[in-house]
Amino acid sequence: MKKNSNTHNSEKIAIKVKGICKYYRIGTKENIHDSLGGAIFSLIKSPLRNYRKYRSLYRFDDSEINDSPDIIHALSNISFDVNRGEVLGIIGKNGAGKSTLLKILSRITVPTSGYAEIHGKVSSLLEVGTGFHPELTGRENVYLNGTVLGMTKLEVDRKFDEIVEFSGFEKFIDTPVKRYSSGMTVRLAFSVAAHMEPEVLIIDEVLAVGDAAFQNKCLNKMEDVREKGRTVLFVSHNMSAVTRLCDRAILLNSGKLVMNGPPEEVVREYLKSGQDIPGELIFDSVENAPGNEIVKLKAVSIRQENGAISPVINIERPFSVEMKYQIFKPGFSFLPHFVLHNGGGNIIFVAIDQDRNWQNRTRPPGIYTSKALIPGNLLNEGTVFVDPVMRTVEPDILHFVENNPISFEVVEMSKDNPTRAGYVKSIPGFVRPALNWTTDFKDT
Ligand SMILES: Nc1ncnc2c1ncn2[C@@H]1O[C@H](COP(=O)(O)OP(=O)(O)OP(=O)(O)O)[C@@H](O)[C@H]1O
Ligand SMILES: [Mg+2]
Missing domain, CATH: 2.70.50.60 (abc- transporter (atp binding component) like domain)
Structure with a gap:
């Protein structure tokens, strides 16, 4: 990639988030449809009711915003840029607004105010089996999901075996997805997303599912994606993954961006500020x-x-x-x-x-x-x-x-832990002792 010292150069910026606010009204739940078809159908079904509901959901008066106890400030005035090829970690407590931010960036929901610009083809993996259809088989869903995410049928054909092999579900690929466990669905969804070669990859907490071996596979795949110079936004509660994989991290707290900087520093700040799990x-x-x-x-x-x-x-x-x-x-x-x-x-x-x-x-x-x-x-x-x-x-x-x-x-709080000796991918095993190694050498 061409290095450019001018940080305002738009060529360099993959994502620009400016002043994003997202408010939710308590008690009125935003209806999220599993499929585009469902959304269109319900829109046709009752246009007026939907319009009214839509207005009350998305309209907020200025006076109301600051005073009303019924309004949740899921995100308040968030601004940051992500450079092309940068891996950005997003961390914060439960309810901090991480998923909301990713949903706005993936255009699943709209911000109440502010805007986000994304340059490049986006592929996102936000929730268990996003875009997966329960009645279709694994194979059909790979094609469906692949094309929804922007691949041509030919591209899916080419990558199909690799995707299935990565998921480890060769045996179940012709079984309807409704028979899969939620963990299996996410594995397959992750496999599709990981083989997409998007310019921008958005991932929410995928690593929380799957067994240790699959988690390692995901981390290694992310490492590959990163080596290929793609832009990645990555929400995780796994602090090691954040310090190890990310170039930069942002910390959200109650909808506010409280820190933006080197991952080790941001992780340390997060851990200081009180955690989700008590010690x-x-x-x-x-x-x-x-x-x-x-x-x-x-x-x-x-x-x-x-x-x-x-x-x-x-x-x-x-x-x-x-x-x-x-x-x-x-x-x-x-x-x-x-x-x-x-x-x-x-x-x-x-x-x-x-x-x-x-x-x-x-x-x-x-x-x-x-x-x-x-x-x-x-x-x-x-x-x-x-x-x-x-x-x-x-x-x-x-x-x-x-x-x-x-x-x-x-x-891991630093990228140069001695037990790694420079190796960057994830290391399996329950223990990772620092051992005394010696080498004998004979000149032949
Ligand atoms: N559709 C919705 N309707 C109303 N409130 C919502 C909605 N989605 C999110 N919220 C609220 O917005 C806030 C931020 O939620 P969000 O899911 O973004 O948090 P998060 O950082 O992803 O948390 P977690 O770590 O638990 O995944 C929370 O207070 C949540 O209750
Ligand atoms: Mg979340």
């Missing part, structure tokens, strides 16, 4: 807390090395997993432990209390906090679930096992 779970009421009359769980927490509670851990830094519990009866020795797993039935490891001071020793009643320090550069990036368990060995009693009360996210 601590407290059992307030003793009656409902896991456990029995001997011991009960009071809290589980994840702490960064500086002591701050956080559900997000920098892959390079040590952190701790803690459980707070109350012992009611004397005379028992306890073995607190944590099961760290991936939420999909695979255990990463089990950590058993190794504090010698309390091993084989009965604990008097009181409140205890047992803390396991986990080194940096041990776990791989991704989501890790923590199950706290309390056991007594002699006699053998399982006091509590709490499944998935808390999870945390291991995130």
Whole structure:
């Protein structure tokens, strides 16, 4: 690509968003049709009713906008540019306005005010099976979706095998999509979108679906798309994917653009500003807390090395997993432990209390906090679930096992993590230890 120092050069800009606002009225739900046919049909059915509804949906008086509690400001005055070939990450809490922004850019909905310009052929993947027809088979939907997204039949023919192979559904390709699970539908939809070769690719949270292997495939595909110099807009709650794949990120909070800059900095700001998932779970009421009359769980927490509670851990830094519990009866020795797993039935490891001071020793009643320090550069990036368990060995009693009360996210905060040694694609595995490597060399 030709480099141009003039940032105002429109040749360089793929997307220009200027002063976009989007308001919704609470109680009046915007009717989104699955298909163009459905939209046209309902428009023909009742033109006047639709016109009135349309007006009340999209008209907002100035006085109303600032005062009315019935109006949601899904987006307020958003402006930014995306350069050609740039991968822009969009992050923010649930309800921040990310999907609304992508819907406006994909022309699925219109902004209340402001405008967005997009230069180039767009392909977007916004929701589960957008544009997929349940009665049609996978094969038919690939053709339908491919042509809707702007490919010719010949182009789909050429790419068909590759698309199906990528999805991994060769066996089900002639089955109607209504028999697919939602995860399968998204996989196929992603495969079509990923093979589109659009100039601008818009993706909303696709990586949240599918198993780990498919997620890796998607990330690698995005990496290819990026290498080909395409412009990508990418909404994700997966912070590692954002820091690793994006050239820049924007942070939305309650419909406002609060930061626009290098992904690592924006991710850090987001993580500081409070998260969707808490880094601590407290059992307030003793009656409902896991456990029995001997011991009960009071809290589980994840702490960064500086002591701050956080559900997000920098892959390079040590952190701790803690459980707070109350012992009611004397005379028992306890073995607190944590099961760290991936939420999909695979255990990463089990950590058993190794504090010698309390091993084989009965604990008097009181409140205890047992803390396991986990080194940096041990776990791989991704989501890790923590199950706290309390056991007594002699006699053998399982006091509590709490499944998935808390999870945390291991995130790469820099692009040059030592365990990568410069490799950029996603690395599979539950652990990614920093090992000491040596090389022997003999000159032949
Ligand atoms: N069709 C609609 N009608 C009314 N309110 C809406 C509509 N769509 C979105 N909203 C509201 O707009 C705000 C932004 O929603 P949006 O879906 O864009 O958030 P998001 O950042 O994508 O969240 P998530 O991370 O949960 O996907 C929310 O308060 C939401 O309730
Ligand atoms: Mg969303």
